[in-house]
Amino acid sequence: MKGIVFNEFFGLVDETFGPNMTETIIVDADLPNEGGYTGVGHYDASEMQSLVGHLSARTEVPVRDLLLAFGKYLLKSFSRNHANYFQSCSDIFQFAQAIEHQIHVDVLKLYPDAELPRLAPTLESETRLSLLYRSSRHMADLAEGLLLGAIEHYGDTVDLERTDLPDEDGDQVARFTLRRR
Amino acid sequence: MTLEQLSYEALERRLAREKKARLAAEGLLEKKSLELFQANQDVAEQAELIGRERAVLGAVFDARPAALVLTNSALEVERLNPVARRLFALPDGAAPGQSLPDLLSGSAGFLDWVRARAGAQPEIDDSTVEGFARQASGEEIPVRISCSLIGYNDLRLWIILDIRRHLAAEEEKKVLERSLVQAQKMEALGTLASGVAHEINTPIQYIGDNVSFLQEVCGAVGAFLGAVDGALAAEGEPVSREQLAATLAGKRAELDIDYLLEETPSAIAQSLHGLKQVASIVSAIREFSHPGDTEMTPVDLNAVIDTTLSVTRNSWKNIAEVEHELDPDLPSVLGHAGDLHQLVLNLIGNATDAIAERAPAGGGKIRISTGLERNNVVIRVQDNGTGIKDADRTRVFDPFFTTKAPGKGTGQGLAIVFKIVNVGHGGQISVDSTWGEGTTFTIRLPRSEG
Numbered sequence: 001m002k003g004i005v006f007n008e009f010f011g012l013v014d015e016t017f018g019p020n021m022t023e024t025i026i027v028d029a030d031l032p033n034e035g036g037y038t039g040v041g042h043y044d045a046s047e048m049q050s051l052v053g054h055l056s057a058r059t060e061v062p063v064r065d066l067l068l069a070f071g072k073y074l075l076k077s078f079s080r081n082h083a084n085y086f087q088s089c090s091d092i093f094q095f096a097q098a099i100e101h102q103i104h105v106d107v108l109k110l111y112p113d114a115e116l117p118r119l120a121p122t123l124e125s126e127t128r129l130s131l132l133y134r135s136s137r138h139m140a141d142l143a144e145g146l147l148l149g150a151i152e153h154y155g156d157t158v159d160l161e162r163t164d165l166p167d168e169d170g171d172q173v174a175r176f177t178l179r180r181r
Numbered sequence: 182m183t184l185e186q187l188s189y190e191a192l193e194r195r196l197a198r199e200k201k202a203r204l205a206a207e208g209l210l211e212k213k214s215l216e217l218f219q220a221n222q223d224v225a226e227q228a229e230l231i232g233r234e235r236a237v238l239g240a241v242f243d244a245r246p247a248a249l250v251l252t253n254s255a256l257e258v259e260r261l262n263p264v265a266r267r268l269f270a271l272p273d274g275a276a277p278g279q280s281l282p283d284l285l286s287g288s289a290g291f292l293d294w295v296r297a298r299a300g301a302q303p304e305i306d307d308s309t310v311e312g313f314a315r316q317a318s319g320e321e322i323p324v325r326i327s328c329s330l331i332g333y334n335d336l337r338l339w340i341i342l343d344i345r346r347h348l349a350a351e352e353e354k355k356v357l358e359r360s361l362v363q364a365q366k367m368e369a370l371g372t373l374a375s376g377v378a379h380e381i382n383t384p385i386q387y388i389g390d391n392v393s394f395l396q397e398v399c400g401a402v403g404a405f406l407g408a409v410d411g412a413l414a415a416e417g418e419p420v421s422r423e424q425l426a427a428t429l430a431g432k433r434a435e436l437d438i439d440y441l442l443e444e445t446p447s448a449i450a451q452s453l454h455g456l457k458q459v460a461s462i463v464s465a466i467r468e469f470s471h472p473g474d475t476e477m478t479p480v481d482l483n484a485v486i487d488t489t490l491s492v493t494r495n496s497w498k499n500i501a502e503v504e505h506e507l508d509p510d511l512p513s514v515l516g517h518a519g520d521l522h523q524l525v526l527n528l529i530g531n532a533t534d535a536i537a538e539r540a541p542a543g544g545g546k547i548r549i550s551t552g553l554e555r556n557n558v559v560i561r562v563q564d565n566g567t568g569i570k571d572a573d574r575t576r577v578f579d580p581f582f583t584t585k586a587p588g589k590g591t592g593q594g595l596a597i598v599f600k601i602v603n604v605g606h607g608g609q610i611s612v613d614s615t616w617g618e619g620t621t622f623t624i625r626l627p628r629s630e631g
Contacts, residue, residue: 003205018186019186019187019191019195020186020187020191023187023191023194023195026194026198033201033205034194034197034198034201035198036197036198036199036200036201036205037202037205038203038205038206038209039206040206040213041205041206041209
């Protein structure tokens with residue numbers, strides 16, 4: 001997982017729970033680098049799971065809720081720093097279809113070692129799009145938060161439905177269905 | 182975020198983290214810089230390699246002795262090498278954009294072949310086609326063309342060979358082949374010469390005997406007429422008619438005139454028959470040894486078989502009985518008469534040798550038949566000789582393949598037959614044989630039209 005994600009997470013904790021909570025969970029997590037993340041560095045995703053777990057323990061907020069909130073927060077950061085991707089799409093359907101075939105392709109050009117989830121889109125009708133999520137990181141909650149953030153970004157009146165599917169070869173699998181109202 | 186809430190220790194930890202992150206970032210930056218440098222080096226090497234490959238390919242393209250033309254899918258010329266430029270007599274820089282079909286001419290089939298290689302789904306295969314490269318002056322140069330996709334940007338590579346020299350060489354080869362066939366025919370005649378001499382000698386002998394007989398007849402008749410003249414011109418006592426008749430009758434009996442006159446018509450008839458026989462053999466040899474026309478002409482195969490049987494009679498008459506069943510309404514074939522004589526000669530020779538080797542009980546038999554099957558004139562030559570072993574059947578038409586004893590066969594006979602039938606006359610030959618029983622060769626030649 002890229003260091004930028006950790007730094008954004010610390011930004012969220014600083015803003016939401018105060019910098020002392022950030023320091024606390026860093027100590028709690030006993031991280032190998034003591035929490036010194038650089039944005040373009042690559043780190044083990046289990047460190048994020050540990051940080052979120054300790055934040056949940058300290059705040060008594062469920063991990064799922066924390067990851068959903070973090071996804072929305074992260075989406076805002078992405079939309080600020082990578083505005084061109086968001087501007088090239090006119091709505092959430094276009095954006096959701098561009099994730100796998102454009103955004104992830106470009107990410108891999110810059111970071112060939114990045115381990116990205118797969119998000120296979122299927123446009124089932126003009127008002128219905130499904131995304132099949134599959135990842136060894138087991139971060140479907142974070143992906144859901146990101147999608148909710150993107151829906152908010154485009155201001156579309158779209159409902160998001162998530163269906164958890166059985167794991168495949170150790171990967172978490174889920175189907176996100178977006179329906180226009 | 183309010184860092185004022187943080188304790189001094191917490192601020193120190195955060196500062197330490199930031200330092201650590203900055204150091205990590207600097208390390209990554211250095212690593213990325215090195216990777217970028219290496220990537221640049223690789224790109225420079227690749228660019229040099231590509232430049233070199235381009236130069237080499239360009240040199241090869243330009244130096245090829247064949248005309249090379251690159252076209253797009255619309256068959257518009259994008260690039261051509263100097264040989265192509267010379268072939269089409271195009272000035273430098275003139276061709277790009279020009280339509281390749283406009284630079285070519287030939288049969289409808291040729292132009293269809295070229296146009297089939299245009300478009301998004303061209304017919305690309307290993308085939309070649311012959312037509313003409315057309316120059317602005319109107320001169321047309323015979324060429325052979327192939328086309329392939331080069332796997333880039335839908336470009337097609339056309340290889341265009343100037344085949345003027347090749348066609349001249351082919352023509353020369355044809356002349357040489359005809360000379361070779363003629364030489365082989367003359368060689369066969371040489372081999373047959375003693376037999377032919379024997380065939381001629383027999384009638385010549387009895388013609389000579391008959392002429393001697395006629396000489397004797399002339400002498401006797403002359404002597405008798407002299408006796409008549411003498412009797413009529415005698416002086417002295419007149420003789421009676423009865424006395425004169427008795428004197429001449431005595432002379433007639435003495436000279437055996439009656440016998441001579443009785444035998445003379447038969448001697449003349451026999452001599453005329455012998456002369457006809459000799460004339461027929463000489464005519465057959467002359468026909469057989471004629472080099473023939475270079476152009477194909479209608480040929481009567483029945484006549485070819487008759488002639489060849491006459492010439493070769495001495496080679497088979499003591500070995501086999503020849504039966505022939507020749508279709509009297511057989512249409513002619515368009516062919517080279519000389520080659521067809523050679524063909525029949527080789528098949529008869531082959532049959533004779535096979536029979537001589539086996540010496541079948543009840544005598545050797547060669548059966549030759551002709552007939553018409555659909556549009557083909559069919560000749561069958563059947564013998565009851567040794568036959569061909571299964572293992573040898575596919576090789577009998579191979580040059581230099583022979584099962585005869587060393588010195589007896591060159592292995593060329595059936596190879597020549599195959600070439601005359603298949604290459605020279607567009608026909609087919611098949612062989613049906615049972616080892617120890619005999620062989621049948623069947624030849625099908627297209628009948629001449631009209």
